[in-house]
Amino acid sequence: MIDDTQPLLQVEQVRKLFPLKTAGSLVPLRAARRTALLHAVDGVDLSIGRGESVGLVGESGCGKSTLVRLITRTLDPTEGSIRFRGEDIGGIPASRFARVPQRKLIQMVFQDPTDSLNPRYTARDTIAEPLRLLGNLSGTALSDRIEAIAALVQMPRELLGRFPHQLSGGQKARVGIARAVALEPSLLILDEPTAALDVSVQAVILHLLADLREKLGMSYLFVSHDLNIVRLLCDRVMVMYLGRIVESGPARQVFEAPRHPYTRALLSAIPGLGGEASRRIRLEGDPTSPVDPDPGRCRFHGRCPKGQDACTRSSPSLVQMAPGHAVACHFPESA
8 A cells, every 4th residue: 555645755764876896997896896987876854745846956967867767777777776766676677676566656758858759650650659558558548648738738649650850859758758648647757857957948838847747746856957947946955066965945945045056056157146145166176086985074075165274184964054045065054
């Protein structure tokens, strides 16, 4: 029986380490006991409630994509627990996850709809694929479901027979979203879903995503570099730096009163926020290497404008600074 009082997704102390035999060369873990380890994701805790929208932000290379692959079970964790609807899915090998019932309940919308759509498939074929493979639909039932999903994402019926090269960017985005929601997932992961679109089209697609979340009762994990979009769509925000979550809290609190120096630097790059955040904070120094990082040192120390000796002697843990608002910093900003 599913416990509705528990989070939809619960990730606890998840780590993903990639053994490096030489620079850029990966080898099996059992053959690399004495080799360097790339700490892509290193002790992440994350939860998503039912119907909640959570934003995951951070620079390229911070581990966001690896974390998404762990959650969608296309990559096996080195350590930690991943529970979905109260069931342990982290222990299911990635090679088998496509065949388990939970697979259809976790779907993803990819960054570039052009790259994610099969050029040989019409829009109808693309939407039909998950319904055939995981929904066991065929014939009239399949056709009716495809048209219902197309209407849900506001895609005209006459476009269903077109191939990707015959569709605009916004239309391709709708096909990608339709494919993802066709099986009525509980969790939708959105990886920069509007990054490849014009600004005017972005607004339309974002409005559609907000509308779908309300209509279908889905939870969102929204991965993005665009903090303005995260601020508009997400209830809660998690800030990631070099494989770890450094700040987590309600979106309004994080955007209006960021407590971690890295979060403040990220927000300072957003034009139009006003106040102190409007003054760009430039991070100097060299970032810590994700390969065998010193466990007793803050990973942001080399770039932190507030770094002190204490930051080189212990790595800060996430500490609650306000209800629901946690920060991993020895010297957090005041509220």
